[in-house]
Amino acid sequence: MSEPIRITKAPTLKKKPKDSELGFGIIFTDHMFVANFQEEKGWYDPRVEPYAPIPLDPAAAVLHYAQAVFDGLKAFRGVDGKLRLFRPQKHVERLNNSARRMCIPPLDPELALQSIVTVVQTDGEWVPRMLGTSLYIRPTIIASEAFLGVRPARSYVYFVILSPVGAYYPEGMAPVKIRVEERYVRAVEGGLGGAKTGANYAASLMAGEEAKHQGFTQVLWLDGVHRRYIDEVGTMNIMVKIGDEVITPPLTGTVLPGVTRDSVLTLLRDWGLRASERQVGIDEVMAAHRAGTLTEVWGTGTAAVISPVGELAYKGETMVINGGKIGPLTQRLYDAIVGIQYGQAPDPHGWTLEV
Numbered sequence: 001m002s003e004p005i006r007i008t009k010a011p012t013l014k015k016k017p018k019d020s021e022l023g024f025g026i027i028f029t030d031h032m033f034v035a036n037f038q039e040e041k042g043w044y045d046p047r048v049e050p051y052a053p054i055p056l057d058p059a060a061a062v063l064h065y066a067q068a069v070f071d072g073l074k075a076f077r078g079v080d081g082k083l084r085l086f087r088p089q090k091h092v093e094r095l096n097n098s099a100r101r102m103c104i105p106p107l108d109p110e111l112a113l114q115s116i117v118t119v120v121q122t123d124g125e126w127v128p129r130m131l132g133t134s135l136y137i138r139p140t141i142i143a144s145e146a147f148l149g150v151r152p153a154r155s156y157v158y159f160v161i162l163s164p165v166g167a168y169y170p171e172g173m174a175p176v177k178i179r180v181e182e183r184y185v186r187a188v189e190g191g192l193g194g195a196k197t198g199a200n201y202a203a204s205l206m207a208g209e210e211a212k213h214q215g216f217t218q219v220l221w222l223d224g225v226h227r228r229y230i231d232e233v234g235t236m237n238i239m240v241k242i243g244d245e246v247i248t249p250p251l252t253g254t255v256l257p258g259v260t261r262d263s264v265l266t267l268l269r270d271w272g273l274r275a276s277e278r279q280v281g282i283d284e285v286m287a288a289h290r291a292g293t294l295t296e297v298w299g300t301g302t303a304a305v306i307s308p309v310g311e312l313a314y315k316g317e318t319m320v321i322n323g324g325k326i327g328p329l330t331q332r333l334y335d336a337i338v339g340i341q342y343g344q345a346p347d348p349h350g351w352t353l354e355v
């Protein structure tokens with residue numbers, strides 16, 4: 001798809017909300033990016049057009065068999081006024097990896113990057129200014145063919161929508177209470193856990209709801225076979241610090257390859273700290289807690305960057321981590337990534353892309 005991107009501007013623009021009143025994923029900007037795929041043509045007609053509902057046949061495959069993928073990244077308005085995307089190439093690469101797993105034809109990576117850059121530039125005024133706020137970018141591909149047979153669809157729609165989002169921590173980073181999930185599983189080896197696809201989210205809802213009713217923020221997922229090894233926390237990657245080692249589960253297919261996860265591992269290694277990608281059992285975590293060597297636990301993801309875990313509940317036992325307070329490494333990692341995102345700190349790995 002080497003066609004130029006066509007731009008159709010919205011005839012009237014929406015009223016923008018105040019930066020202090022932004023939530024998450026409620027408000028959408030004036031424009032969106034759209035491209036279509038047909039088997040005979042490949043991806044075609046890349047365009048920016050006014051934000052609007054997408055016409056979809058009720059028989060569209062995505063509505064029945066969940067053949068869809070998405071990604072999530074952010075644009076930040078820096079302290080210098082410049083707009084920066086955080087690791088957009090890495091997100092494009094992951095979107096295509098998710099697509100392959102779901103038998104969706106991948107996008108030309110150049111075009112996918114260009115689609116994000118172009119729509120963010122078009123709606124650049126929508127990137128909020130208050131520190132901590134950002135423009136959330138949601139690239140999505142859905143199977144649009146009207147056909148009820150079970151096989152990969154022959155037509156798709158790719159779209160990118162944008163949503164200004166408020167500071168994840170308006171009152172500063174806050175540790176959360178997590179319940180270790182013993183009943184439900186999110187993903188199994190060979191399944192969809194490594195792909196960013198709505199089906200994983202549908203599978204996770206019930207556990208999340210039950211945890212919330214019991215006063216927890218989210219669940220810690222264990223592996224689906226042994227119900228022993230930790231996988232992810234809610235929709236974030238998990239990291240535990242035991243002694244001087246930071247441990248996160250390896251990418252064996254049940255864990256989503258988080259861009260924040262990768263950024264944190266890189267920073268830890270830059271700083272000369274020990275960062276391991278290996279399986280870690282909940283029994284090992286509990287033993288470390290009893291021994292006093294489990295010093296910090298946090299989740300990583302684009303929305304929050306870092307989410308400190310203050311409490312882990314498992315089999316009637318509550319592990320309070322670092323007195324329920326934010327640990328020093330948790331804080332250092334958060335500050336380092338946010339500093340790069342807002343152009344306050346040097347970017348030695350070239351993670352940001354100015355738009």
Ligand SMILES: *Cc1c(COP(=O)(O)O)cnc(C)c1O
Nearest residue numbers: 235236237256258259260301302
């Ligand atoms: C998106 C996602 C993450 C975090 O990935 P980032 O690239 O860091 O935002 C972790 N786990 C799941 C299940 C996800 O969907």
